[in-house]
Amino acid sequence: MKLLLKLQNLKLLWTLKPLNRTFHGHPRLLSSDVYSLYESIRQGKQEIPKYFNFASDVLDKWSEIEKAGKRPSNPAFWWINSEGEEVKWSFEELGFLSRKVANALTKECGLQKGDRLILILPRIPEWWLVNVACMRAGIVIIPGTSQLSAKDILYRLQASKAKSIITTDKLAPAVDSVASQCHLLKTKLMVSKGSREGWLNFTELYQNQSADHSCIKTSIQDPMIIFFTSGTTGFPKMTQHSQGSLGFRPLLSERYWLDLTPSQMIWTTADTGWILTSIASFFDPWVFGSCIFIHNLPQTDSEVILNTLCRFPIDALVGAPTLFRMLVQNDLSKYKFMNLKYCMSGGEPLNPEVMEQWKSQTGLDIHEVYGQTETGIICSVFKGMKIKPGSMGKAAPLYDVQIIDKNANILPPGQQGEIAIRSKPKRPLGFFSEYLDNPKKTAESERGDFYVTGDRGTMDEEGYFQFIGRNDDIIISSGYRIGPFEVESALIEHPAVVETAVVSSPDPLRGEVVKAFVVLSPTFSSTDLKSLIRDLQDHVKKTTAPYKYPRKVEFVKELPKTVTGKIKRNELRDKEWGRI
Numbered sequence: 001m002k003l004l005l006k007l008q009n010l011k012l013l014w015t016l017k018p019l020n021r022t023f024h025g026h027p028r029l030l031s032s033d034v035y036s037l038y039e040s041i042r043q044g045k046q047e048i049p050k051y052f053n054f055a056s057d058v059l060d061k062w063s064e065i066e067k068a069g070k071r072p073s074n075p076a077f078w079w080i081n082s083e084g085e086e087v088k089w090s091f092e093e094l095g096f097l098s099r100k101v102a103n104a105l106t107k108e109c110g111l112q113k114g115d116r117l118i119l120i121l122p123r124i125p126e127w128w129l130v131n132v133a134c135m136r137a138g139i140v141i142i143p144g145t146s147q148l149s150a151k152d153i154l155y156r157l158q159a160s161k162a163k164s165i166i167t168t169d170k171l172a173p174a175v176d177s178v179a180s181q182c183h184l185l186k187t188k189l190m191v192s193k194g195s196r197e198g199w200l201n202f203t204e205l206y207q208n209q210s211a212d213h214s215c216i217k218t219s220i221q222d223p224m225i226i227f228f229t230s231g232t233t234g235f236p237k238m239t240q241h242s243q244g245s246l247g248f249r250p251l252l253s254e255r256y257w258l259d260l261t262p263s264q265m266i267w268t269t270a271d272t273g274w275i276l277t278s279i280a281s282f283f284d285p286w287v288f289g290s291c292i293f294i295h296n297l298p299q300t301d302s303e304v305i306l307n308t309l310c311r312f313p314i315d316a317l318v319g320a321p322t323l324f325r326m327l328v329q330n331d332l333s334k335y336k337f338m339n340l341k342y343c344m345s346g347g348e349p350l351n352p353e354v355m356e357q358w359k360s361q362t363g364l365d366i367h368e369v370y371g372q373t374e375t376g377i378i379c380s381v382f383k384g385m386k387i388k389p390g391s392m393g394k395a396a397p398l399y400d401v402q403i404i405d406k407n408a409n410i411l412p413p414g415q416q417g418e419i420a421i422r423s424k425p426k427r428p429l430g431f432f433s434e435y436l437d438n439p440k441k442t443a444e445s446e447r448g449d450f451y452v453t454g455d456r457g458t459m460d461e462e463g464y465f466q467f468i469g470r471n472d473d474i475i476i477s478s479g480y481r482i483g484p485f486e487v488e489s490a491l492i493e494h495p496a497v498v499e500t501a502v503v504s505s506p507d508p509l510r511g512e513v514v515k516a517f518v519v520l521s522p523t524f525s526s527t528d529l530k531s532l533i534r535d536l537q538d539h540v541k542k543t544t545a546p547y548k549y550p551r552k553v554e555f556v557k558e559l560p561k562t563v564t565g566k567i568k569r570n571e572l573r574d575k576e577w578g579r580i
Contacts, residue, residue: 048244048252049220049248050220051220052220052243053135053215053243055215058251059091060095060215062091063092063095065289066091066092067092071091071262072262075088075089076090076286076289077094077291077292078312079294080308081296082296089125091289094129094132095132096211098132098133099133100210101132103213104133104202109187109189111163113138113218114140115140116142116161116163116226117134117141117165118153118162119166120143120146120153120165121272122146122272123297125294128282128292128294130166138218138222141226142226142227142228143277144156144228144273145272145563146171146272147271148273151178157184158182159437162182163184163186164185165185165188167190168190169190169194169196172190172192172199175188220244221244221433223242223433224247225246227241229373239436240434240435240436245433246430248429249376251287252398256396257367257396258316259342260288262288264316265292265313265339266291266292267314267317268318269295270320271564274564275376276318276346276371279376295308302326302327303330305327309335309337314338315340315341315342316341316344317344318343318344320347320348321354323345325351327358328354332358332361333361342383343364343365344366344368347565347566348566349485351489353492354366354492367380367387368393369392370392370393370465373432374432375399375421375430375451379393380392381393391464391465393464398429400421401421401422401459402420402450404417404448407448408448413459413460414458417456418452418454418455418457418471419453419467420451420452423446423451424446431451454470455467455469456468456471456474475503475504475513475514476504477507477511477514477547478510478511478547480547482514488516490540493543495521496518496521496532497519497521499519500516500559501517501559501567502515502517503517503569504576505552505576506577507551513552515550515552515553515554516554518556519557519559529555536553537550537551537553
């Protein structure tokens, strides 16, 4: 049997015959034939398959293994909320329910392969069901956060030309307020116990459907998901990913950052509108047959999170830096985690002092991952790797990551430049396909043989990367180039500071100076602010290079953020420079 045919029959992938090989100290769970096959693809000796569908080629294979009794009794999906409700699905149950949803979308809503559906749901089981169902039907999913406003929804509906939308009764009025301006929108589905005029009840619709559905044949290059970028600069852009870029990529990347097994469970606290949820709470765990754990978390409550880690056998925790900054504010000695062994942080750099506090109180390291909507994970601190404070690890498999200058020349270790990924002569599988309807932006993302991330950083002699800041976040003061993250990291060490953002501010002598916007801890709210400013400035001078200290400090109640929780430094900077 030819290797390519073996690849298309991915059932072989989960022959749980251990090899006498390890990856970062952990045993492989792939058969020798499959390992040889993927090695040949990674080395360019074998082509990737022409056709691939994550639902049929991954999830349904795990269902078969499950029915054959060759997978641990771990659920595939485990959801809870604070009211005591609970949902558990096996891979077989996930397949049964998602086929019913696929029939509802195609037969009742008239959606076909290539049609686009906007999915705006909080962390509820239906989000996962709809994702799988859309893959079965070849429908392109467009995730969105539940914090979107009516204006945001209008922009997404019009830009994407979506024919359908699924959301909750909470957002249904916002959709109705703009629907008349969206002439391509044909069906509206509401996840709710009630009803609303002009809307189909999602639960009733799919429960009445047959579970007999044949998964559509999709090319590995067919569009699967469109993410709207966070919009830190300009209007959000549509970033399209294919069946291969998110679904097939983890098959070739081994166990490079999650390193889970079918008996383990992962909890990702990211919002459902963010690519990290798709990667860390959908594709990558399910490739390895692991259980995805979800708490609906309507609000990010540190006590709820810590108690959940104590009550449930969660092996891996993934969250934004804000999560860990919040958790270390608690007395962690009061909590005994049931099973937690592996913690990961992504979305933006994590302050080294937070990592140290977490380690000292829990005994656990935090492994950083770095990526973008366009590329997925670019760098990570693999399990078993040496952790260097302030570093986001090494390049992920499949990616040749370099630091380049403005002429696309590779810079030597230690020299600051742009973080870039080699994209020519062959575009890596994990890449987005394009910025939809924006060929100019797509072209601008390439420089020479590289895709440029727009982030600045350095790489050391061992191949570890360090993030410095966005290109447009760099502060140049008296000829010195200052990245805001280092100043923010210094400030966050001070007990008065809960959160901070650093931007440039105009100065007649130096051109620009560092300005810090600071959210104070409640215990410092009545402090002598002038004295506190001096104290913060002195602290930064002692913690980092003196020229980086904030010459201006402004105390604010909160920082402006995108819907994904990233700080809008550009908004603060524009106000400083009188642009808005």
